[in-house]
Amino acid sequence: MKEELIESLGKAKVSQSESERYRHSRDESSHPFIEPDFVVFPENVEDVVKVLRLANEHVVPVTPYGAGSGLEGQAIPINKGISLNFDRMNKVIEFSPEDLMITVEPGITRLQLNEYVNKHGLYFPIDPGADASIGGMVATNASGTTAVRYGSMRDQVLDLEVVLANGTVIHTGSKAKKSSSGYHLNGLITGSEGTLGVITKVTVKLHGIPEKVIAARCTFQTPGECAEAAQVVLASGIQVLRMELVDAESIKQVNEYGNYSFPEEHSLFFEFAGAPNIVEEEATVVEELMKELGCNNWERANSSKERADLWKARHEMAYAFKHIKGKVSTGSDSCVPISKLAEMVVFGRELLEQSGLIGGVFGHVGDGNFHTIAMYDPNDPVEVEKAEYTNEQIAMKAINLGGTCTGEHGVGLGKRKYQVTEHGDALELMKSMKTLMDPKGILNPGKIFY
Amino acid sequence: MKEELIESLGKAKVSQSESERYRHSRDESSHPFIEPDFVVFPENVEDVVKVLRLANEHVVPVTPYGAGSGLEGQAIPINKGISLNFDRMNKVIEFSPEDLMITVEPGITRLQLNEYVNKHGLYFPIDPGADASIGGMVATNASGTTAVRYGSMRDQVLDLEVVLANGTVIHTGSKAKKSSSGYHLNGLITGSEGTLGVITKVTVKLHGIPEKVIAARCTFQTPGECAEAAQVVLASGIQVLRMELVDAESIKQVNEYGNYSFPEEHSLFFEFAGAPNIVEEEATVVEELMKELGCNNWERANSSKERADLWKARHEMAYAFKHIKGKVSTGSDSCVPISKLAEMVVFGRELLEQSGLIGGVFGHVGDGNFHTIAMYDPNDPVEVEKAEYTNEQIAMKAINLGGTCTGEHGVGLGKRKYQVTEHGDALELMKSMKTLMDPKGILNPGKIFY
Numbered sequence: 038m039k040e041e042l043i044e045s046l047g048k049a050k051v052s053q054s055e056s057e058r059y060r061h062s063r064d065e066s067s068h069p070f071i072e073p074d075f076v077v078f079p080e081n082v083e084d085v086v087k088v089l090r091l092a093n094e095h096v097v098p099v100t101p102y103g104a105g106s107g108l109e110g111q112a113i114p115i116n117k118g119i120s121l122n123f124d125r126m127n128k129v130i131e132f133s134p135e136d137l138m139i140t141v142e143p144g145i146t147r148l149q150l151n152e153y154v155n156k157h158g159l160y161f162p163i164d165p166g167a168d169a170s171i172g173g174m175v176a177t178n179a180s181g182t183t184a185v186r187y188g189s190m191r192d193q194v195l196d197l198e199v200v201l202a203n204g205t206v207i208h209t210g211s212k213a214k215k216s217s218s219g220y221h222l223n224g225l226i227t228g229s230e231g232t233l234g235v236i237t238k239v240t241v242k243l244h245g246i247p248e249k250v251i252a253a254r255c256t257f258q259t260p261g262e263c264a265e266a267a268q269v270v271l272a273s274g275i276q277v278l279r280m281e282l283v284d285a286e287s288i289k290q291v292n293e294y295g296n297y298s299f300p301e302e303h304s305l306f307f308e309f310a311g312a313p314n315i316v317e318e319e320a321t322v323v324e325e326l327m328k329e330l331g332c333n334n335w336e337r338a339n340s341s342k343e344r345a346d347l348w349k350a351r352h353e354m355a356y357a358f359k360h361i362k363g364k365v366s367t368g369s370d371s372c373v374p375i376s377k378l379a380e381m382v383v384f385g386r387e388l389l390e391q392s393g394l395i396g397g398v399f400g401h402v403g404d405g406n407f408h409t410i411a412m413y414d415p416n417d418p419v420e421v422e423k424a425e426y427t428n429e430q431i432a433m434k435a436i437n438l439g440g441t442c443t444g445e446h447g448v449g450l451g452k453r454k455y456q457v458t459e460h461g462d463a464l465e466l467m468k469s470m471k472t473l474m475d476p477k478g479i480l481n482p483g484k485i486f487y
Numbered sequence: 488m489k490e491e492l493i494e495s496l497g498k499a500k501v502s503q504s505e506s507e508r509y510r511h512s513r514d515e516s517s518h519p520f521i522e523p524d525f526v527v528f529p530e531n532v533e534d535v536v537k538v539l540r541l542a543n544e545h546v547v548p549v550t551p552y553g554a555g556s557g558l559e560g561q562a563i564p565i566n567k568g569i570s571l572n573f574d575r576m577n578k579v580i581e582f583s584p585e586d587l588m589i590t591v592e593p594g595i596t597r598l599q600l601n602e603y604v605n606k607h608g609l610y611f612p613i614d615p616g617a618d619a620s621i622g623g624m625v626a627t628n629a630s631g632t633t634a635v636r637y638g639s640m641r642d643q644v645l646d647l648e649v650v651l652a653n654g655t656v657i658h659t660g661s662k663a664k665k666s667s668s669g670y671h672l673n674g675l676i677t678g679s680e681g682t683l684g685v686i687t688k689v690t691v692k693l694h695g696i697p698e699k700v701i702a703a704r705c706t707f708q709t710p711g712e713c714a715e716a717a718q719v720v721l722a723s724g725i726q727v728l729r730m731e732l733v734d735a736e737s738i739k740q741v742n743e744y745g746n747y748s749f750p751e752e753h754s755l756f757f758e759f760a761g762a763p764n765i766v767e768e769e770a771t772v773v774e775e776l777m778k779e780l781g782c783n784n785w786e787r788a789n790s791s792k793e794r795a796d797l798w799k800a801r802h803e804m805a806y807a808f809k810h811i812k813g814k815v816s817t818g819s820d821s822c823v824p825i826s827k828l829a830e831m832v833v834f835g836r837e838l839l840e841q842s843g844l845i846g847g848v849f850g851h852v853g854d855g856n857f858h859t860i861a862m863y864d865p866n867d868p869v870e871v872e873k874a875e876y877t878n879e880q881i882a883m884k885a886i887n888l889g890g891t892c893t894g895e896h897g898v899g900l901g902k903r904k905y906q907v908t909e910h911g912d913a914l915e916l917m918k919s920m921k922t923l924m925d926p927k928g929i930l931n932p933g934k935i936f937y
Contacts, residue, residue, distance in 0.1 A: 135718065136824040178667040189665050191674070192642070207913040212889035213822035214854045215639050217628040217678050217897040219910050219935065220917045224641070224674025228667050245724040268585065274695040274761070311724070315765050372663035374586040404664045439662035447667040460669050463657040466924070467670045473923050474916070485669065 038095055042075060042119075045087045050125075052076045061102050061112070061120035065167065067365045067415065068110035068450050073100065073120035080125045082198065082206060082237040089235065090204040092119060092479050100481050101231040103173030104146055106165075108368070109449025111177060111230045115483045121235065123172055129153055130238060138195065138212060140240040143172020159243040162187045165445065166355070172236050177447035178228030182279040185271075185403030186310075187244065189445065191227040198238035199226055202475040212240060225470075230447050231481035233474045247310035250278065251320045252344035255332040256302035260284050260386050260398055263305045264379035266330050267402035270307075271375060273326060275319050278310040280403040281351050284386060287358075287397030287410075291350045294357035299350045300334050305402075306351050308344075354399060355410065361395060364412035369428045370452075371435030372406040372444030381438065385409045385431055392423040406444035433458065448485045456486065488545055492525060492569075495537045500575075502526045511552050511562070511570035515617065517815045517865070518560035518900050523550065523570035530575045532648060532656060532687040539685065540654040542569060542929050550931050551681040553623030554596055556615075558818075559899025561627060561680045565933045571685065573622055579603055580688060588645065588662065590690040593622020609693040612637045615895065616805070622686050627897035628678030632729040635853030636760075637694065639895065641677040648688035649676055652925040662690060675920075680897050681931035683924045697760035700728065701770045702794035705782035706752035710734050710836050710848055713755045714829035716780050717852035720757075721825060723776060725769050728760040730853040731801050734836060737808070737847030737860075741800045744807035749800045750784050755852075756801050758794075804849060805860065811845060814862035819878045820902075821885030822856040822894030831888065835859045835881055842873040856894030883908065898935045906936065 042051045052058075053075055062070040074097075079085045092099045098118030105112055114120050123144030130140040134157045141150060146168045150161050165174065165181040173179070175197065180189035187193070196210035199222075209222035226234060257263045263282045270280060282305055289301045307323060309316040324335055338347040345352075358366055373381050382398055389396040389409060400407025411427050413420035432442035432455050442448075442455040456464050468486055472478075492501045502508075503525055512520040524547075529535045542549045548568030555562055564570050573594030580590040584607045591600060596618045600611050613624065615631040623629070625647065630639040637643070646660035649672075659672035676684060707713045713732045720730060732755055739751045757773060759766040774785055788797040795802075808816055823831050832848055839846040839859060850857025861877050863870035882892035882905050892898075892905040906914050918936055922928075 133824065133826060135722070135826040137721070138824065178671075180665060184665060188642075189667075191671065192638075201916070205912050205915075207916060208911065209913060211886075211891045211909070212824045213856075213885075213891045213894060214825070215630060215634060215822055215856060215894050216891040217639075217820075217893045217895050218891045218902065219898065219906060219914065220683075220920060221628075221641065221671075221674040221678055222913055222916070224671040228669075228671055233670075245722070247724075271587070272585070272695070274697075312768070314768055318762070318764055370667075372665055374583065374588065374662045375664070376583060376585040406663075406665060435663075436661075441661045441663040441666040441668045443667045444663060444665050445667050448669065452668065456669060459661070461658065462655050463659060463672055464669065465655075466651070466657060466672070469923060470670060470920065473919060 038097055039075065041091055042077060045091060046077065046084055050078045050080065050084065061114065061122065064105050064107040064110060064112045066108050066110045067367050068113055071113055071115050071117065073114040074117050076120045076122055078122050078125050082200065085200045085235055085237050086204045086206065088119065088121060089200050089202060093202055093204065093477055096477050096479060098482050099479055101172065101176065101235055103144065103170030104168060106167035106169045107173060107177060107449065108446045109451050111447055111449040111484055123170060134159060137243045138240060139243055140238055141171055143236045143239055144170050146170050147174065154243055155246065158246055160246045161241065162244055163190055163193060171239050175227050175236055175239055176230050180445040182281055182401060184401055185280055186276055186278050191224055193241040194223050194227050194239065195242060196240040197223060197226050197236050199234035199236055201234045202477065202480055228447065230449065230484045232471055232484055233480065249313040249316050250308055250310045250344065251316050251337065251339055252347045253307040253320060253324065253335065253337045254304055254347050255327050255335040256300055256304045257332055260303045260382040261379040263303050264382045264402055266305055266327060266332065268375050268378065269326055269330060270323055271403060273322065275322060277307055277403060279306065279308040281306040282382065282400055282402045282407065283351050283354060284398040287354045287399050288350050290357040290397065291353050294360055295353055297349065304350065306348055354397065358397060358410050358412055361412050363414055365415050366410050366412055367424045367428060368408050368410045369431040370408055370443045370446040371431055371440055372404060373435050373438045373440030375405045377438040377440065378402060378405050378407065381435060382407055384434060388427045388430055392427050394420065394423055404444065405440065450484065453485065453487055488547055489525065491541055492527060495541060496527065496534055500528045500530065500534065511564065511572065514555050514557040514560060514562045516558050516560045517817050518563055521563055521565050521567065523564040524567050526570045526572055528572050528575050532650065535650045535685055535687050536654045536656060538569065538571060539650050539652060543652050543654065543927055546927050546929060548932050549929055551622065551626065551685055553594065553620030554618060556617035556619045557623060557627060557899065558896045559901050561897055561899040561934055573620060584609060587693045588690060589693055590688055591621055593686045593689055594620050596620050597624065604693055605696065608696055610696045611691065612694055613640055613643060621689050625677050625686055625689055626680050630895040632731055632851060634851055635730055636726055636728050641674055643691040644673050644677050644689065645692060646690040647673060647676050647686050649684035649686055651684045652927065652930055678897065680899065680934050682921055682934055683930065699763040699766050700758055700760045700794065701766050701787065701789055702797045703757040703770060703785065703787045704754055704797050705777050705785040706750055706754045707782055710753045710832040711829040713753050714832045714852055716755055716777060716782065718825050718828065719776055719780065720773055721853060723772065725772060727757055727853060729758040731756040732832065732850055732852045732857065733801050733804060734848040737804045737849050738800050740807040740847065741803050744810055745803055747799065754800065756798055804847065808847060808860050808862055811862050813864055815865050816860050816862055817874045817878060818858050818860045819881040820858055820893045820896040821881055821890055822854060823885050823888045823890030825855045827888040827890065828852060828855050828857065831885060832857055834884060838877045838880055842877050844870065844873055854894065855890065900934065903935065903937055
């Protein structure tokens, strides 16, 4: 296989070095590292076609690798084979500012894309936190803090160029803003985690940079009250840009880690964005609503520096936990109907208390999507079991309440066990689609399904 | 087959009457009428399962029928067999106002649904014009005048209950607002026109009724100027509720038909909706923008009566054309990137002039989606050919410009011929998915694909 890869692609695009194999053995999750046999660096769609044809012929697994920032092990080549790294496919192919649209290669990262379009007054608002690659964000249907306003990746994708397992290149959509033509392959490939095809081009919507942004923060007595307050904001019809819950324990970690003195209470963070008059009005209305609900510590920031300070506790939270010595983090990513969110958030907080693990509850409460983070010692079987139990209880309760085990991280390795419960007989259909499109099972095997 | 249907469902749910067969032979398109052998009126999902099991066993086509308001022949049972009428499955199953969400049976119409939820301050905004059934709207991924603000049906669907060809019942999503779990079957079934499964329940998002609505209208010298003006509004970031182009010829037809005296010029219609202060601001900004671009006849209306009058020329346009004696209508439904819209609109207007047919150009210019309507004598082969030629030229040009042959009507019968050009190799994948999910080809055969 190695000889054929080198013969087909040239030596400079194939690596078996220990350092590259190690780098491609992992992502940001706590799943065990597994090294690929080869790392291949395609430079264009033709290279990807060559790799897939060879891999399909020899039945060798192919696992796409973007920025390695995934949280469910999607980039880990658990059956070894080829890790397909998109670092060299990170160019802008076509930028059409008047159509609020851009076509890029999948290896470009979110911040690189924004750097490119920001000077034209446009931005790509989907923000999963990490500087993920656009291809990876499509593959996992990523979202994050701005989904309450802009939706998920799937809502941004207009067209994808995709190489199928047999090397056929297709386009899944068009450059029209809406379409009723044929089956919706855009939506099918988005979120398919590299199991149905390899993405080689991405056309997404762009949005105008809001003229003004106002940030605000307030606190409540319980995480449940925060969730209920978020529900009131949604019902008001005000289109917040971001609305995030961070619980008291998480704020405490941030204070310890960064030497801050934020009020260690359950907090709701807001951003309003748009035309100046309109955002002023929005911030004022939300302030009134929150105060009617009995919030404390309402604070508001206008300048970009003030906003950054105000949101610091949210931004630094994950890092604060990760600096606890001797522990690694695991987390949940469930999403439920808004009316069930308060119940879920309280349940998550209680589970963490019961487990005795250090952990936090936070999330994108405008979508009903929230996370728990639990810190455990990977060498202590009791802690491992407690962390896993917490995640499982949350995922199963979310599914029972009509929600999903994963709002934005994807299934990858860790959420496979919930798929039967969540999808029932639809799971068999999904598996048969996988077999149809990848009969030899070379495309990111072991992800989504066992 | 008749005996088995009656034995399984009871006599009251199966009809072979001439009147029912005639009613189910057609939709609102000009495609030839074809009568089904039977009309079946299921009352619940179990009935649909029984019908599909029998049909699959006997290899009898099943064509779902909602309100019969489709525009591409999707409800016409071109291979005869069973027309599955959803009149009796029109109930609300679960209404969750606090989640801005409702689950309904597919036979409920858009206006029935709105009547149900309006008293709670909520509405279902997707408006294709006709009082279509929700199931039909999902099946065709319908949209209409409000898509510029709310997107298409696919953007509203959270979950579907679907009966597959073999009688298996699946759910395609969940009640969570976003999900990265499994393949996106919601998006796949939405827009699949009854070719992959039969929809038996629909869970959709609802939205708060805007506190205030302002309507406005202005005119420009050319349809191209209207399209360019629409692009300027989009670029401003103002979220209009509706933004519609109606060309001078269409206004002339409305004036003749309704005895009005609207200015017979190329017109742009607007609606702004939201909190009072915000919509006032929006209407004022757009007025300034339009006047800078040299519009004429700017008029604005606040009360609901005034708004209805102002928009009359838009609302009555299709009917005005349809009252031309001895002619029937056909039309195009292409959607292109916004920057190509002016070119397309001018092209459409020129084609109509060249054809000598009476016709109009209008559409949802905020989405890049526009329609031509051409009136022809179905008994005059020359006129038939001219009408068809016009449609074809528009569809092919839209595809060449990176757009689609159908923005909202669906493929049905009339757009099948463009599918290879538009989708290329992806069409083979779509066909293989159809074969996977419906191996005997009983589900609405002859739609989307030949």
